[in-house]
Amino acid sequence: MSGWKVGTVTTTSTQTASARAISLEVPGWPGNLAGQHVDVRLTAPDGYTAVRSYSIASAGPGETVELAVDRLPDGEVSPYLVDDLQDGDQVELRGPLGGWFVWRPEQAEHVQLIGGGSGIVPLMAMMRSHAASGSTAPFRLLYSVRTPDDVIYRDEIAALDDSSLDTMLVYTRMAPVGWPVPPGRLSKAILAESVFPASEAPLIFVCGPTGFVEAVATWLVELGHEPSRIKTERFGGK
């Protein structure tokens, strides 16, 4: 798996005021499992390089890789990827990476996805893989975002919610008019009401900022979920 490949941007799509989905054509890409990530390397004209890890929003065979990147205000790489990268531009990619935070279509057990902000990206790959494979594994998503305008992959998640997915959104700053839960941070009580119970022994994937992931993982264990059934992936603001 080592070594860098060159990816060429084919399409981009603005998701929110700060996030963009980017599709790349990567010759030699072996396909990837849902939940894997990729390292992206940018090289400046003076030879300075910066490497960052990004989750892959797509899954399956083929040489197309879709990323979704959220701009970090003080970021070194993400502002370029979100604001400047254009169709036809090239970046270097290393991957697919990571075989732990992954879901495979042959897994039949209940799956609970819990995402905070752009932590939705690897979970999106799992939802897409679940739908594309015709899996009958019960899938549920709990997605915490600041406002309705911050929902990445909003239309696609809404479409999946009508077919193969059970979705619960938690708004931390501003909720739509009439939303049953007032805006506020995800709590243990809301978590307990929203996720599959421990009696179902769901496989749980949690992805988001470090503080979010650690709070959720602690609550899940307190709610009786086996630590070995909880897989976590944190991202930082560097």
Add this chain to the structure above:
Amino acid sequence: MTHLDGNVLAGPLSELGDLDVTTLVGTCSGCHDASVMAAAMVYPDAPGLVVRCHVCGDVLLVIVQSTAGTEIFVRGVTGLPLFA
């Protein structure tokens, strides 16, 4: 200081060969917790990555990346078949 987790080690350690470190189980020399490396805490501070036990915080590995390549210092972890 914000930390990440062992998932982020997959790329840098892929330079060792066809190896996915995130699924390997290592045992902490300090508290003897045995966990997949994906669960470890990773502090991404230049010029490298400090990998700590998610239970007791002891240093498991230090990874230093430079233009010369990737150096791995195995500090407080056993059972990792890194060079198998």
